[in-house]
Amino acid sequence: MEAIWILLLLFVLIMLLGVYAAVRTVRAAKRGIDRTVHQARRTVEETRLRARQLAQPGAAGDLAQLRLSLRGSMRATEQALQAAAPQDRSLSESLGLFQRLSAHGQDLDADLKRLEQEPDKARIAALLPELRQRTQRITHSADSLRWAVQERTQRLAHDDLDSLGREIELETGALRHWTAAEPEAPRTEAPGPGAPGPAGAGARPAPEAEARLTPEPGPRTGSEAGRGPESPPSPPALGATPTEPPTWQNSWQKPWQEPTRPENPA
Numbered sequence: 311m312e313a314i315w316i317l318l319l320l321f322v323l324i325m326l327l328g329v330y331a332a333v334r335t336v337r338a339a340k341r342g343i344d345r346t347v348h349q350a351r352r353t354v355e356e357t358r359l360r361a362r363q364l365a366q367p368g369a370a371g372d373l374a375q376l377r378l379s380l381r382g383s384m385r386a387t388e389q390a391l392q393a394a395a396p397q398d399r400s401l402s403e404s405l406g407l408f409q410r411l412s413a414h415g416q417d418l419d420a421d422l423k424r425l426e427q428e429p430d431k432a433r434i435a436a437l438l439p440e441l442r443q444r445t446q447r448i449t450h451s452a453d454s455l456r457w458a459v460q461e462r463t464q465r466l467a468h469d470d471l472d473s474l475g476r477e478i479e480l481e482t483g484a485l486r487h488w489t490a491a492e493p494e495a496p497r498t499e500a501p502g503p504g505a506p507g508p509a510g511a512g513a514r515p516a517p518e519a520e521a522r523l524t525p526e527p528g529p530r531t532g533s534e535a536g537r538g539p540e541s542p543p544s545p546p547a548l549g550a551t552p553t554e555p556p557t558w559q560n561s562w563q564k565p566w567q568e569p570t571r572p573e574n575p576a
Contacts (some may be wrong), residue, residue, distance in 0.1 A: 358383065370426065376445045377422045382416045383449040387456040394463050401459065408455060415448050441533040 354377065361376040391408055395401045428434050457521060 319365065352381075369431050369438065372438055372442075373426055373434065376441060377419060379444050379449055380415055380419055380422075383452045383456075386413060387452040388412070389454045390459050394459050398462070402461065404455060410453075411451055411455075412450065414460075415452070418444050418448060434486050 331438055359374040359378050363371045363378065365371075365375070387408060391401060391405055395405060418441070422445075425437065425441070
């Protein structure tokens, strides 16, 4: 039973996802169609105005010229703002101002379009100076906003390029910063005890050979402490006990000296 409920829930979720995707697809297609239709209508309208400007001189041609200049200036400013707004968030206030200016432009375009159906040419001629002034004010504001946005975009691009150039110069300098290894001068060490001396001097024996040639000094008595190195004592006489040290007649005599015998009186 639980498996059936799980399958039913999965089916419902899949259906909901399918409906949501279908609605999104339809809305995107509708927006694309509306945009295409709007562009086609605008192209047709501007083509008609250009033809009227050239074919009907006078008041009708002036109205067509005013509408063309108004529509061209507003469209160019809108495109510039929409292109620069994603990269520069400080243009949010500029977008708000343009929305307000667009409302005035749409009102003026509607007034000009109504006057195209006016049969009285004298009334059109009387209203043209005021309509031309309104058109110039709106187009001047739109052009000023568009030029400011373009100059800001170019300035930001130049600043970013300058900063990038400085960073690249620093990086290239760091990559080229190397120093050649200088050759080390040969070190002169003092010759050791067993090392041969300079030319002409007598060679000294090595430390091992010198240690073999030089006997180790034995224990000294108090009277012999201030004397230099002596030869090792001679072995004890035959018959003496190895554990007992040899005895001498006089403590000042050295081990290798024979004891002096007293002379017999004559």
